[in-house]
Structures are given as structure tokens and as C-alpha cells.
């Protein structure tokens with residue numbers, strides 16, 4: 001029988017038709033006035049999305065490239081940095097910082113939890129010379145949201161500290177306005193809420209971060225912010241750009257700006273809230289105590305291996321993500337970011353119920369779906 005595969009992983013995520021169409025076009029050359037104009041439009045639209053006039057750069061790399069660029073451009077060897085390490089991607093900040101010889105204060109947090117303010121205060125008191133706080137806004141591996149407003153306050157109070165935020169699964173899900181929040185470096189990637197294939201990384205930086213560019217003594221070549229900045233402000237890139245991805249990015253930014261950031265954030269909130277409550281209703285505990293609206297993670301019942309459950313779910317048409325490291329086989333994660341509407345969530349919740357039943361979990365079919373329907377109806381009452 002026909003089964004369609006529906007992608008519900010927290011990256012890559014499904015592509016809107018406008019993006020697919022743009023990607024299917026014949027390539028154009030990048031050293032042309034036509035591409036320059038598109039590139040300048042994209043920069044302007046990224047700035048509009050982030051409500052900023054500061055520089056925003058594109059790199060032909062996955063999101064990790066922009067994370068690396070943040071470490072090697074805005075710090076000096078031996079600078080002390082605080083890493084909010086609450087999952088797979090927090091570990092990545094730590095590993096990058098160590099690789100480039102920064103001194104790391106590794107605040108390790110149990111997966112599924114967020115940081116404690118008291119602990120941050122303690123660390124700051126002990127190490128007042130901290131030059132950077134590196135954090136995920138949304139830690140995708142544990143589907144956890146970290147409060148970055150508080151960290152921005154902490155960072156501002158320190159003598160010479162910048163706040164570096166991995167917004168890879170929060171930009172395009174929340175209203176992330178770095179100037180207003182007090183972020184100094186913000187990165188994101190294309191295969192998440194920007195609704196593109198992988199291969200593009202975005203790096204935004206503040207005036208304060210800019211002051212550091214000339215002081216950094218960490219070797220760099222491809223990921224040089226100074227070199228790229230000079231080119232990109234003129235609508236060009238230092239090296240061959242990901243031409244078609246950039247053309248498609250203009251289309252996805254049109255969708256994002258057309259929906260409007262407040263509406264977009266509200267939609268993600270409803271999608272996530274409906275899913276969380278549906279899963280609770282089914283009897284599946286949530287993974288995170290501070291859940292992010294970009295994806296929801298939940299434990300399967302102890303007797304059911306989450307990866308076996310995911311295989312059943314795939315057989316009926318839904319690809320969701322599993323857990324990483326010690327969470328492998330224990331949890332699954334369902335995405336909300338990007339091109340998802342309310343009925344997509346109803347569908348995947350129905351699928352989850354059916355797959356659970358197939359792997360032997362006693363469940364009353366429709367319980368989770370009903371909960372999600374109620375929440376969606378209630379949350380969209382005012383919307384016409």
C-alpha cells in the first residue's frame with residue numbers, strides 16, 4: 001500500500017513549494033549584477049527578520065561553520081569563556097572553544113534541564129574575567145529553551161564579555177531580535193526554520209563584537225568575518241557562494257516576513273503546546289523541563305524502545321528523530337519549526353498513537369489527537 005514519508009525531524013525540515021521552485025531553476029553566475037542584487041536583497045531581508053542594521057553574513061557551510069566562525073573571530077587564544085553545556089550542541093561549543101585554545105568554564109547541565117541563575121552568579125563571581133558566554137537558545141538535542149535575556153544582562157554587567165548565541169533552532173521560531181535582547185553574536189543555519197536544504201550558515205554580530213575583530217589572534221582563512229564582511233556589504237562573497245540556496249533564501253524570507261514574526265512565533269507556540277499536551281495526555285513524559293517551541297521530545301514507556309517505535313512510525317509515514325548519546329532508544333523528537341501548520345501536528349499525533357499501539361502500548365486511540373484539537377481550537381479562537 002502507498003505510504004508517503006512525512007518529515008518531522010528537527011532539521012532538515014520540509015520545504016515550502018516556493019522554495020522548491022526556486023531551487024529547481026537553472027543556475028546563474030555569482031559574479032553578475034543579477035546575483036549581486038539578490039544577495040543584497042537577502043542581506044536586507046535577514047536584517048529585517050532580526051530587526052537590525054548590523055552586519056549579517058552568509059557562509060557556504062552547515063550551521064557549525066558559523067559556530068566555528070564565532071569562536072575564531074571574536075576571541076583571542078587564552079580568553080576565558082563560559083559554556084552553557086546542556087546537550088549535544090552545548091558540547092559542540094565546548095569542543096570548538098577548546099580546539100581554538102580558549103579557557104573553558106564548562107557548566108554541564110543534565111540533559112533536558114536549563115541553567116540555574118544561582119550557579120551562573122557563582123561562576124561569574126569566581127571568574128570575573130570571562131570574555132564570552134556561549135549558549136544555545138534552543139538546545140535541539142534535548143528540545144530545551146534557555147532564557148537568553150538573563151544571560152544578556154549578566155554579560156552586559158561584566159567588564160568585557162560578549163554573549164554568543166546559537167540560534168540554529170530558535171531563529172524563525174521565536175522573535176529573536178539580537179539588538180533588543182543584547183546578543184553580540186548570533187548564528188543560524190538553513191535547514192531549520194529558514195526552510196531550506198542544508199548548506200548555508202548565517203552569522204550576525206553587534207558593534208561590540210565588531211571591536212574585537214582586529215584583536216583576535218586565532219588563525220582563520222575561510223571563516224574570516226573581516227574578509228567576508230568587506231565583500232558581502234557589496235553584494236559579493238569572498239569565495240563561491242551557495243548560489244541556489246541564496247536565491248531560495250530570498251523566497252523563504254519573503255514567507256517569514258509575509259507571515260510576520262509575531263504571527264510566526266504564535267503559530268510555533270500553538271504547534272508546540274498542542275503537541276506537548278497531546279503527548280502528556282497519551283501518557284508520555286516530556287524530555288525537557290523548559291521545552292522549546294522548535295521541537296518536542298518525549299520518552300517512550302520504559303518497556304518500549306524508542307527506536308523500535310520510530311521504525312513503526314516510519315512504516316505508517318512519519319519520520320521523527322531519536323535521541324542522541326545516552327538518550328538513544330529512550331526518546332523521540334518531533335519538529336514544529338518552519339513549514340508546519342496545525343493539521344500537520346494533528347496528523348503526526350494520530351500517527352504516534354497508532355505506532356504506539358502497534359508496538360504494544362495500551363492506549364485509547366484519539367486521546368492525544370482530541371487534546372491537540374481542543375488546544376488548537378482554543379488558541380485560534382480570536383484569529384479569523
Ligand SMILES: Cc1ncc(COP(=O)(O)O)c(C=O)c1O
Nearest residue numbers: 062063064089138140168169189
Ligand atoms: C542547536 C543546534 N546547534 C548546532 C547544530 C549544528 O548545525 P549543523 O548540523 O547545521 O552544522 C544543530 C543541528 O541540528 C542544532 O540544532
